[in-house]
Amino acid sequence: MRDRVGNEAGRAFLTHGELNTIIKTTGTELKGRGSDVFRTLYDFVGKNFDEVTAIRGTWRTGKMGDNLKTFNELVGKGMSYEKLL
Numbered sequence: 001m002r003d004r005v006g007n008e009a010g011r012a013f014l015t016h017g018e019l020n021t022i023i024k025t026t027g028t029e030l031k032g033r034g035s036d037v038f039r040t041l042y043d044f045v046g047k048n049f050d051e052v053t054a055i056r057g058t059w060r061t062g063k064m065g066d067n068l069k070t071f072n073e074l075v076g077k078g079m080s081y082e083k084l085l
Contacts, residue, residue: 001040003029010034012041017053019045 001010007028012021021041025031046052 001037010037010041012045014045014049017051019052019055
């Protein structure tokens with residue numbers, strides 16, 4: 001997936017039903033909108049390829065670690081996964 005000026009913000013591939021994504025919005029017009037990128041990738045793969053039966057998420061160290069920490073804190077406080085996407 002690319003922003004409107006052509007910067008890559010994410011890509012995805014499907015292996016035996018498992019959706020793998022690479023999302024990096026820093027340096028793009030989609031900075032801070034990783035959930036929008038994920039949703040677009042998920043919908044595209046689900047519509048154009050096979051059924052998604054699992055999702056693999058890998059957070060790298062650095063600023064993305066803050067994203068995961070915040071996500072986990074909000075889930076721990078009772079916010080639903082669906083609302084956080």
